Amino acid sequence: MAVHGQDEKKKEEVVLPTASEDLERGKKLYDGSCQLCHGPLGDGGKGANLAQAKLPRAQTDGDLARVIEIGIPGTEMPGAWHMTRREVTQVAAYVRTFGKTTREAAPGDAGRGRSLYFGKGGCQGCHTTKNPEGVLAGGLMGPDLSVIGSRRSVAHLREALVDPGASLPDYFMDTTVSMKSGGKINGRRLNEETFTIVVQDYGGKVHVIDKTNVAEVVKDRKKSPMPSYGGKLSASEIDDVVSFLVSLQEAR
Ligand code: HEC
Numbered sequence: 655m656a657v658h659g660q661d662e663k664k665k666e667e668v669v670l671p672t673a674s675e676d677l678e679r680g681k682k683l684y685d686g687s688c689q690l691c692h693g694p695l696g697d698g699g700k701g702a703n704l705a706q707a708k709l710p711r712a713q714t715d716g717d718l719a720r721v722i723e724i725g726i727p728g729t730e731m732p733g734a735w736h737m738t739r740r741e742v743t744q745v746a747a748y749v750r751t752f753g754k755t756t757r758e759a760a761p762g763d764a765g766r767g768r769s770l771y772f773g774k775g776g777c778q779g780c781h782t783t784k785n786p787e788g789v790l791a792g793g794l795m796g797p798d799l800s801v802i803g804s805r806r807s808v809a810h811l812r813e814a815l816v817d818p819g820a821s822l823p824d825y826f827m828d829t830t831v832s833m834k835s836g837g838k839i840n841g842r843r844l845n846e847e848t849f850t851i852v853v854q855d856y857g858g859k860v861h862v863i864d865k866t867n868v869a870e871v872v873k874d875r876k877k878s879p880m881p882s883y884g885g886k887l888s889a890s891e892i893d894d895v896v897s898f899l900v901s902l903q904e905a906r
């Protein structure tokens with residue numbers, strides 16, 4: 655794609671193709687150029703989660719085509735300079751299907767899943783969701799799950815329950831900081847800059863640590879403080895909890 659003429663293109667209205675050949679071609683291009691970062695189902699990894707009804711940086715189809723074409727400067731999101739305009743719209747059309755397939759059929763019973771979530775599962779101790787009274791409540795150690803059904807695939811949700819370390823969300827990094835004075839802080843890394851590292855321990859307390867006092871920092875991309883529920887819940891109970899999570903949808 656030529657760089658000049660971008661201003662005219664900005665105003666140009668983009669209409670995404672809908673024919674099945676175009677979507678198939680879009681899928682091939684996506685699998686070749688995008689899935690490494692965005693995941694085979696678009697639910698994210700190194701790249702942003704694309705399986706959402708609204709993409710914050712690509713609300714209109716024109717914005718979506720532009721993000722794909724020129725990337726997001728200053729981030730890991732590259733521009734697809736090697737693609738023709740038509741290919742860009744084919745990939746964009748395919749990307750839009752991720753946001754629509756979020757209401758996948760889940761095999762369990764969402765009502766029973768809700769009881770397990772608030773009862774035996776003890777999920778609320780670590781996660782925020784609307785409680786049975788409709789009020790957002792719960793622990794802060796794990797991510798907010800109040801609209802997780804709009805964000806993640808059934809397969810990812812099941813994996814999160816059975817094998818929590820398998821695909822940690824991008825923002826989650828288990829971190830152990832050993833201080834020069836002795837003593838360790840273990841928790842999730844919230845932020846890190848040249849001179850400070852901010853860690854929230856698994857009790858919820860936030861530590862702002864001066865790096866000059868630190869002997870060693872060990873980060874583990876595979877470790878999750880969430881216990882596996884593979885042995886704690888039966889297969890059908892896991893299905894029920896997954897169905898409950900799928901029901902937690904963003905208002906449209
Ligand atoms: C090297 C990894 C990488 C590759 C390859 C990649 N992306 Fe991205 N993409 C990212 C990252 C990281 C972000 C988030 C950037 C940010 O906002 O900080 C992103 C953001 C996006 C967004 C904006 C999402 C939002 O929240 O609004 C879209 C759309 C997108 N990518 C589509 C694609 C498509 C389509 C391809 C293939 C043509 C692709 N990306 C290839 C890493 C990648």
Ligand code: HEC
Nearest residue numbers: 775776777780795796797811814818822823826878879880
């Ligand atoms: C001891 C605290 C703890 C408990 C209890 C816990 N979780 Fe988690 N959970 C976490 C943390 C921390 C993460 C983020 C790291 C990860 O993905 O493993 C997480 C991640 C998740 C994710 C993935 C979120 C995403 O964006 O991909 C889901 C889904 C989830 N938990 C559901 C549950 C459910 C359902 C239960 C109860 C059956 C539960 N959790 C119990 C701490 C917990």
